[in-house]
Amino acid sequence: MRWLPFELHTHTPHSDGTHSLLEMCRAAAELGLDGIALTDHNTVSGLADAEAVSKQTGITIIPGMEWTTFYGHMLTLGAPYCEWRDLGPGDIHKGIARVHEQGGIVGIAHPYSFGSPICTGCHWDYTISDWNQIDYMEVWHETMPPMKNHNVPAFRQWTELLNEGYRISATAGRDWHRSNPADNLAAYTYIGLPDAPLPHSLTDIIAAIRQGQICLSMGPLLEISLTLGADQYGLGDEVPLVIREAHSVAELTVQITRSAQPERPWGAEEGTLIIVDSNLGELAKVPACGYDGLPIMLTTAGLGWLRVRLFGTIDGILTTMACTNAIYFANGQRDEE
Incomplete structure (x- = not known):
């Protein structure tokens, strides 16, 4: 098994980020990361030059998107654009099915962040009728995540779901919008991948996240x-x-x-x-x-x-x-x- 550090929640100017994909990947390499997931809000247009940027920087880029709605934010990884605009608070599973049908996975982003009026839609308010359909949860969010109050209930909920018999992976997400060397440390999401020549396939990466071959860490x-x-x-x-x-x-x-x-x-x-x-x-x-x-x-x-x-x-x-x-x-x- 080869363990590689990833950042699984990022943004570029294609949504509300300020660094280009190239700038972010260069910064990712300096931070010791092997890969990122590009998860711009409600668009995959930022992935147009992903292959060229990956070759130039050596950073693996997982295609993703962050559904940004009035009822919560959901991360999708490994699937092409999947429609989200027709999803009400009681039918999120219809959207999840679309992602799974395309071979992707879904994760709840920052479920206990402040919602309205501070950040409309940032708090998770969708009804989950079958937790077996949720592949992962972002239990560590932002920089220095172990010290952020809104991550405490997220981590607790993940633990409670494990106690109930659900097998949901836990990830960290910086929610990276800009490259500032003065920022506090973000956590690594170490992903365990087959000990095979690089680069690893997207299929292997998605399967590892889904299975929970993951360690969240501020360093070691x-x-x-x-x-x-x-x-x-x-x-x-x-x-x-x-x-x-x-x-x-x-x-x-x-x-x-x-x-x-x-x-x-x-x-x-x-x-x-x-x-x-x-x-x-x-x-x-x-x-x-x-x-x-x-x-x-x-x-x-x-x-x-x-x-x-x-x-x-x-x-x-x-x-x-x-x-x-x-x-x-x-x-x-x-x-x-």
């Missing part, structure tokens, strides 16, 4: 591996029922890799903690400083999912520095449905 990459018997599982994988019944104890290993960007947090400083979250609450808490990669032993009874957070200090504030998406556990009830 978290890679986790769960071992049960002779079998190993990574982010987005499901542990089959037959395996968990045969092995009640799992071994979880965590690898922390520092970002190449010197201004980014390391992740293994004194006081930083590796925390294993699950539907059962916190399963383990291990000091990251001096962690030598020895397995963290976990009992699998009752587990529906687990993820790993890195909790430490950024700019003097204790916060989540990085968080993986989930590893899932099959259960008998789901298998019968």
Whole structure:
């Protein structure tokens, strides 16, 4: 698996951004990013020179769009333009179906941002009747996202949906409108892709986001591996029922890799903690400083999912520095449905 940092929410002058696609991709390369998703508001016209810009800068460009409506903003990735203007507050699923039919995925953008009158439509007010149709949620929004109040309920909702059995990926999105070197740090969305020659195909990238092969981070990459018997599982994988019944104890290993960007947090400083979250609450808490990669032993009874957070200090504030998406556990009830 090759883990590449992406920015999945960006804008150019084709909507309300001020930097051209070329300027943004040059800035992305300086920030250590391997790719971006271009998600201009209600248009894909900015993608006209995407191929040339990608060749010039080495930045992978995912085609996307941000449906910008009175009832919420929805990101679409990997699909051509899909109509959104006929969607009322109760029929967002009609639009979602159009994106899925074109091979794309959908994600709710900044669901708990301020709405009217500060930002009409920025708060999510569409009715979701089937959360299985939502591919991902933007749980970290803007720069320094772990410290933004409107991301707290978004992260909480994602956790609650995991507890209810839904498999929804979590992403970070800077909502990038201009390239200013003085801006605060934005989070990386690390995407796990096949260890194959670059560039990766759009199909591989979309599949990885949908599956949840993702780590959100202010700097360090978290890679986790769960071992049960002779079998190993990574982010987005499901542990089959037959395996968990045969092995009640799992071994979880965590690898922390520092970002190449010197201004980014390391992740293994004194006081930083590796925390294993699950539907059962916190399963383990291990000091990251001096962690030598020895397995963290976990009992699998009752587990529906687990993820790993890195909790430490950024700019003097204790916060989540990085968080993986989930590893899932099959259960008998789901298998019968």
